[in-house]
Amino acid sequence: MRRLCRTHDLILIASIMALAVPALADADFVYSDAATQSCLDDGKGLECVGHSAEKCMEDTEGGYSTYGMGGCMSLEADFWDSKLNSAYQSLMAQAKEFDAMAAEDGFTVLSQADTLRDMQRTWISFRDSRCAYEYSLWGGGTGGGPASIACFTQMTAEQTLYLQSGGLGN
Amino acid sequence: MIKLLKQSVAFGMLAFSTPAFADEAPSQFLPEIAKSCSNTLGPNTQCIGMAANACMHASGNFGDPNIAKWCLSQETDYWDAKLNSAYQDLMVELQRIEDEAGQTMLQTPESLRAMQRNWIAYRDARCEFEYAQYTNGSGGAGSSTVSIYECQMQATGEQAIYLDKRLSQAMMW
Numbered sequence: 001m002r003r004l005c006r007t008h009d010l011i012l013i014a015s016i017m018a019l020a021v022p023a024l025a026d027a028d029f030v031y032s033d034a035a036t037q038s039c040l041d042d043g044k045g046l047e048c049v050g051h052s053a054e055k056c057m058e059d060t061e062g063g064y065s066t067y068g069m070g071g072c073m074s075l076e077a078d079f080w081d082s083k084l085n086s087a088y089q090s091l092m093a094q095a096k097e098f099d100a101m102a103a104e105d106g107f108t109v110l111s112q113a114d115t116l117r118d119m120q121r122t123w124i125s126f127r128d129s130r131c132a133y134e135y136s137l138w139g140g141g142t143g144g145g146p147a148s149i150a151c152f153t154q155m156t157a158e159q160t161l162y163l164q165s166g167g168l169g170n
Numbered sequence: 171m172i173k174l175l176k177q178s179v180a181f182g183m184l185a186f187s188t189p190a191f192a193d194e195a196p197s198q199f200l201p202e203i204a205k206s207c208s209n210t211l212g213p214n215t216q217c218i219g220m221a222a223n224a225c226m227h228a229s230g231n232f233g234d235p236n237i238a239k240w241c242l243s244q245e246t247d248y249w250d251a252k253l254n255s256a257y258q259d260l261m262v263e264l265q266r267i268e269d270e271a272g273q274t275m276l277q278t279p280e281s282l283r284a285m286q287r288n289w290i291a292y293r294d295a296r297c298e299f300e301y302a303q304y305t306n307g308s309g310g311a312g313s314s315t316v317s318i319y320e321c322q323m324q325a326t327g328e329q330a331i332y333l334d335k336r337l338s339q340a341m342m343w
Contacts, residue, residue: 115299119292126285126292133281139271166303 029068030059031075049157050150052076066142073149080156087163092116127155196237197229199244213334218327219320221245235316242319246326253330256337257286263340289329297321 035055039048056072057063063072095112102109131151138144203224207217225241226232264278300321 110298110302112299112302115295115302119295119299122288122292122295126288129281129285129288133278133285136278136281 029071031056033079045161049154070145077149077153080153084156084160087160091163196240197225199225201248204248213331215328215331218324238316239319242323246323249326249330256333260337260340267343293325
């Protein structure tokens with residue numbers, strides 16, 4: 001079984017699972033990261049969001065059902081989530097290196113590692129509350145699940161690109 | 171400055187020490203630049219920074235940290251006003267939609283409020299991080315505080331644009 005929604009909030013998981021009409025077993029999803037990854041390799045950034053999910057919907061039988069869309073989108077959400085984690089880890093390594101150098105030189109500066117960690121923590125709350133807001137707009141309708149996954153993916157992609165750029169503006 | 175303080179009350183804007191300027195504006199800030207960009211592209215993050223950039227150039231002292239701070243804070247004010255009005259209009263729309271639907275359990279106004287509160291915490295932490303990246307950088311203290319102004323403008327612009335898009339959607343319901 002493909003792992004769905006690894007890091008999503010319970011509300012997101014609940015919203016998808018509530019729709020889990022068992023017409024499509026998890027094993028039936030035809031999904032690959034390739035479409036989104038190759039778009040990113042072409043330097044297209046945020047435009048790439050949704051490419052792999054779209055391809056999955058096309059290739060999967062029943063891919064355009066609410067459950068199919070939710071599943072395909074979740075698989076791409078996992079891809080972005082792991083991208084975000086690597087971008088964060090690599091920026092954190094740089095930040096720690098900078099902090100260590102500054103300490104060695106006897107500078108008392110604001111810690112890059114600490115401020116990066118704080119930012120990421122507040123970003124997670126911001127993301128969760130924005131996606132909860134977008135979910136609420138559907139009033140419990142079936143569109144709420146895909147809407148909250150789309151929100152999760154969009155925000156994760158934006159934050160990934162932000163961290164990859166060194167965390168400096170746009 | 172009074173305007174900025176008023177917004178601080180509503181949205182918890184960090185009270186950054188605005189450099190002291192003479193009564194006269196050190197450059198010309200044209201909000202029309204941001205407006206005409208939005209008219210052409212719609213709510214788009216590409217529009218963030220254009221007016222501040224033009225303002226820095228117009229001063230004839232591009233690169234002067236004090237001019238940069240002034241121009242950036244002008245544009246932050248511009249987006250902050252957009253953000254405030256989009257937020258308030260959106261709140262009214264959500265309330266209307268809930269009242270019409272008779273579904274107060276949807277909690278949309280509450281979740282909008284929670285999101286905005288979390289955004290403020292995120293914006294402050296993000297700008298603190300960007301500031302930390304410039305501390306002790308080659309530009310020294312002058313440029314490190316410029317990075318806070320730039321971050322404030324960027325983050326405020328992004329959220330204003332997001333709320334603006336949501337408002338257009340809500341008005342169609």
